[in-house]
Structure formats: structure tokens, C-alpha cells
Amino acid sequence: MQLHWHRRDIRAADNHGLSKAAADGPVAPIFVFDTDVLAHASPPRVRYLLDALDELQSWYRTQGSDLLVATGDPRETIPAVAEALDAERVVWNVDYSGLAKERDAAVRLALDEVDVERETVHDAIFHEPGSITTNAGDPYSVYTYFWKKWRKREKPSPYPEPSELVGAETLESVVKQVDDVGIGSLPTIDSLGFEELSADILTAGTDAARERLESFCEDAIFRYAEDRDYPTRNATSHLSTDLKFGTIGIREVYEATEAAAERAESEAEAESVEEFQSQLAWREFYTHVLYFNPSVVTENFKEYEQGIQWRDDEEELDAWKAGETGYPIVDAGMRQLLAEGYMHNRVRMIVASFLTKDLLCDWREGYAHFREYLSDHDTANDNGGWQWAASTGTDAQPYFRIFNPMTQGERYDPDGEYIKQYVPELEAVTSNTIHEWHELSELERERLAPEYPEPIVDHSERREMALEMFENARGDD
Numbered sequence: 001m002q003l004h005w006h007r008r009d010i011r012a013a014d015n016h017g018l019s020k021a022a023a024d025g026p027v028a029p030i031f032v033f034d035t036d037v038l039a040h041a042s043p044p045r046v047r048y049l050l051d052a053l054d055e056l057q058s059w060y061r062t063q064g065s066d067l068l069v070a071t072g073d074p075r076e077t078i079p080a081v082a083e084a085l086d087a088e089r090v091v092w093n094v095d096y097s098g099l100a101k102e103r104d105a106a107v108r109l110a111l112d113e114v115d116v117e118r119e120t121v122h123d124a125i126f127h128e129p130g131s132i133t134t135n136a137g138d139p140y141s142v143y144t145y146f147w148k149k150w151r152k153r154e155k156p157s158p159y160p161e162p163s164e165l166v167g168a169e170t171l172e173s174v175v176k177q178v179d180d181v182g183i184g185s186l187p188t189i190d191s192l193g194f195e196e197l198s199a200d201i202l203t204a205g206t207d208a209a210r211e212r213l214e215s216f217c218e219d220a221i222f223r224y225a226e227d228r229d230y231p232t233r234n235a236t237s238h239l240s241t242d243l244k245f246g247t248i249g250i251r252e253v254y255e256a257t258e259a260a261a262e263r264a265e266s267e268a269e270a271e272s273v274e275e276f277q278s279q280l281a282w283r284e285f286y287t288h289v290l291y292f293n294p295s296v297v298t299e300n301f302k303e304y305e306q307g308i309q310w311r312d313d314e315e316e317l318d319a320w321k322a323g324e325t326g327y328p329i330v331d332a333g334m335r336q337l338l339a340e341g342y343m344h345n346r347v348r349m350i351v352a353s354f355l356t357k358d359l360l361c362d363w364r365e366g367y368a369h370f371r372e373y374l375s376d377h378d379t380a381n382d383n384g385g386w387q388w389a390a391s392t393g394t395d396a397q398p399y400f401r402i403f404n405p406m407t408q409g410e411r412y413d414p415d416g417e418y419i420k421q422y423v424p425e426l427e428a429v430t431s432n433t434i435h436e437w438h439e440l441s442e443l444e445r446e447r448l449a450p451e452y453p454e455p456i457v458d459h460s461e462r463r464e465m466a467l468e469m470f471e472n473a474r475g476d477d
């Protein structure tokens with residue numbers, strides 16, 4: 001019998017580790033609520049995780065098996081369950097983040113001590129860290145070169161669902177032998193120490209992820225390149241939380257995009273599909289960056305000789321967090337985050353630029369806030385996104401490229417539709433006026449939208465201050 005340890009692979013289909021385990025006999029599945037991981041979690045992700053596990057557990061039950069669920073330290077639970085099951089081997093999919101790497105090394109040692117074999121396989125991404133390198137064998141720090149190699153590499157097909165599973169009765173007998181392992185209902189969000197979710201996040205689980213993928217590949221994927229930057233066009237896949245928790249496999253996603261490419265009716269449509277695939281490659285690029293540079297979680301990737309003297313004004317930071325900066329597109333984005341645990345990519349770039357280059361606030365503050373509120377928070381992608389915007393990352397935005405939040409709003413939300421959806425105080429204001437909000441007199445702003453805050457900073461002034469801050473950091477004269 002084999003034990004499969006589910007982690008960021010909350011699914012039965014296209015699961016490399018699970019199908020590998022099943023190739024050698026009946027499989028028993030387990031999920032452990034790791035207390036160290038929970039310390040970094042937040043309600044949107046715990047809610048998604050619980051719902052996704054509920055769906056997976058139901059699937060196992062329809063197959064006459066069940067999902068073992070434990071809370072505690074996997075270093076203790078995994079060997080204890082493996083022993084109680086008399087398992088030959090424990091299989092799991094690699095997690096590339098720093099905390100997981102340390103934990104998994106300790107679990108391997110603990111399994112050695114009880115003489116249980118273990119095997120880890122690559123699953124979450126197509127090409128594992130170290131498999132796409134420069135000709136000198138170094139990891140890439142420039143995305144374009146990485147992408148050129150990534151797109152040419154062969155991509156495996158989805159893995160089949162496991163066919164042979166350990167029966168529920170056998171699993172029940174294990175529960176009696178090992179503390180903190182259960183099989184019945186999953187813990188509640190409350191019992192895990194989190195508040196009930198206030199944001200309206202997307203439905204969790206494989207079924208919902210598959211629906212999102214299918215609907216995206218029917219139509220939007222063919223317009224993705226043109227429309228992806230416009231938040232009201234519903235032009236992106238919304239698969240980020242599913243990919244974060246692995247409720248859908250990357251091979252299944254890619255296969256659907258390849259099928260779409262075959263249906264493309266023009267070169268532009270085929271290129272659009274490829275543009276989407278290149279976002280999947282960004283995800284892998286940032287996974288590699290984090291793997292080879294674990295310090296980026298807290299440190300700048302790019303060194304500035306003199307260090308960056310961030311300004312860090314608490315009141316301004318609080319206004320940014322609450323969506324009360326008086327810059328309409330920024331406030332709309334920040335309020336979308338609070339309301340949905342999600343924000344459109346273009347708007348993430350705008351709010352991140354505003355925080356770091358208008359408020360001159362350290363990107364780590366923004367990252368911490370995103371980590372708290374995003375349902376799709378993924379250390380590699382979130383960190384990559386923040387360090388890109390702050391001009392401190394690998395292949396980042398040059399420091400002198402500073403988004404003007406008004407022209408960004410005008411370009412990507414010309415009718416102010418997105419802004420009005422999340423900033424109802426501006427409902428009655430015309431889009432032209434919204435896009436020149438900072439140029440109106442205080443009196444006029446007060447007359448048009450008395451409830452909406454005044455701009456907390458002057459963009460042109462702050463732009464100059466940001467340039468100076470970066471030039472000082474570079475040691476420029």
C-alpha cells in the first residue's frame with residue numbers, strides 16, 4: 001500500500017504524485033493542516049482550501065475510499081500514519097518554497113528512521129528549477145530568454161486519476177491508532193483560528209476550476225492578448241487560486257490551450273493563445289527565481305549600492321490599504337481586493353507602482369497586505385510582482401518608469417466602469433472628469449463627490465521624489 005500526501009495538489013486528476021503512487025498498488029490519501037503553514041495563511045485562502053478539500057474528500061468517498069485529515073506537524077504525522085498503514089512508500093509532489101523545502105527534508109529523515117520509503121515528483125510546474133538554464137548552466141534572470149526555451153520544451157500530457165484506492169474501513173482503523181488524525185468532517189475555519197471570510201471569493205475546487213478553464217478557452221483566450229489589460233473585459237482565466245492550490249493540473253490547463261490553438265481562426269488568435277501560455281511560463285520563471293534566491297521573500301533581488309530610503313508614512317499606507325487615496329483607479333483596485341480577495345493584473349501593477357513610487361513606501365508593506373487579502377497569494381508570483389513594480393526584482397520595471405495613475409485609468413478603464421463598480425462615491429461623475437480628478441479644484445471635487453477622499457499626494461511631485469530616492473540609492477551624482 002502507498003500513502004499519497006496531498007499538499008498544494010488538492011485534486012485527483014492530472015496529479016503526478018498520486019498517479020505515480022497508484023501505479024504500484026492501492027493508495028491511501030492524506031492531507032495535513034501544517035501549523036507552520038497556517039501561521040502564514042489568511043481567511044480567503046483557508047476558506048478556499050477547506051472547500052476544495054471538501055470536494056476532494058467527496059470524490060474519494062464516491063470511489064469507496066476517504067481522505068485522511070490531520071492537524072499538526074507533518075514530521076510526526078506522516079511517519080506515524082505510514083507506520084499505522086504499514087505503507088511501503090509515501091509519495092508527494094515537490095513544493096519549491098523555502099518553508100516547504102525545510103519541512104520536506106525533515107519528513108524524509110523521519111521516514112528513514114521508521115524505514116518507510118519515500119518518493120517526490122515534480123507536478124506543479126512543467127519544468128522544475130534547474131531544468132531551464134543559460135548555456136553556462138545558471139538560472140535565468142531575464143524572462144524573455146527563459147520563455148524562448150520554455151515554449152520549445154516538450155510538455156507531458158495529463159496524468160490519469162488513480163484507479164486503486166484503499167478502502168474507507170482500513171483508513172478508519174488508522175484513525176484509531178494515530179492522534180490528531182481524522183476522517184470525518186473537515187475542521188471549520190473557526191477551529192483553525194481564522195475569522196469567517198468577508199470577501200466574496202470564487203468557488204473553490206476542481207469542478208469550478210474546470211468550468212473556468214473551459215469557458216475561458218471557448219472564447220476569451222482568442223482575445224487575451226488584446227483584452228487582458230482591461231479590467232472590465234473579463235478577458236483573463238481567473239485560474240490563479242486554482243493553480244496556487246493545485247485544484248487543477250498544469251498539464252490539463254496547457255492541453256486545453258493547445259486544443260484552443262488548433263481552433264484558432266487567424267494568426268492573431270493563435271498568438272493570443274501563446275500570450276496566455278507565456279503567462280503560465282511567468283509563473284514558472286518566478287518559481288525558479290524564488291527557488292534559487294529564497295532571500296527575495298524579505299530582501300531586494302537587485303542590490304542598490306546605497307540602499308533605498310523608503311518613506312513609509314503610516315497614514316498614507318492606511319489610506320492605500322483602505323482604497324481611500326483619492327486616486328480612483330488605485331482605490332478601485334484596493335477595494336476589489338478587499339471585496340473579492342482578487343485584483344485584476346493591470347490594476348495590481350498600478351496599485352503596486354502607486355505604493356512604491358507615489359507613496360515611496362517599501363514594497364514589503366504592500367506584499368504583506370496582498371498576502372493577507374489575496375486568495376491567490378503565491379509567494380513566488382506575489383513577490384515577483386511586487387519586486388517588478390518596485391524596480392528591485394529580477395527583470396523588473398526600470399526605476400524611472402513610474403505609472404501615472406490617471407493616464408493608466410484613462411487608458412485601461414476609459415468609461416470609468418471598473419472604477420464606478422468599486423468606488424460608488426464616483427457613480428454620478430462622468431468618466432472624463434474621473435480621469436482628471438486630481439486637476440479639479442478642491443471645491444469642485446467636493447461638489448461632485450462629497451464622500452470621496454481628496455488625493456492624498458500630488459503625483460507629479462511624488463514622481464520627482466521617487467526619481468531622487470532611486471538615484472540616491474544607486475549612488476548617482
Ligand SMILES: Cc1cc2nc3c(=O)[nH]c(=O)nc-3n(C[C@H](O)[C@H](O)[C@H](O)COP(=O)(O)OP(=O)(O)OC[C@H]3O[C@@H](n4cnc5c(N)ncnc54)[C@H](O)[C@@H]3O)c2cc1C
Pocket residue numbers: 228236237238239240241243244279280282283284286343344345346348349352370374376377378379381382383384385386389
Ligand atoms: C504586485 C503583484 C502581485 C501579484 N501577486 C500574485 C499572486 O500572489 N499570485 C498569483 O498567482 N499571481 C500574482 N500576480 C500576477 C497576476 O496579477 C495574477 O496571476 C493574475 O492577475 C491572476 O488572474 P488570472 O488567473 O485571471 O490570470 P491570467 O491572465 O488568466 O493568467 C493565467 C495564469 O498565469 C499566471 N500568471 C499570470 N500573470 C502572471 C505574472 N505576472 N506572474 C506570475 N504568474 C502569472 C497565474 O498563475 C495565472 O492564473 C501578481 C502581480 C502583481 C503585479
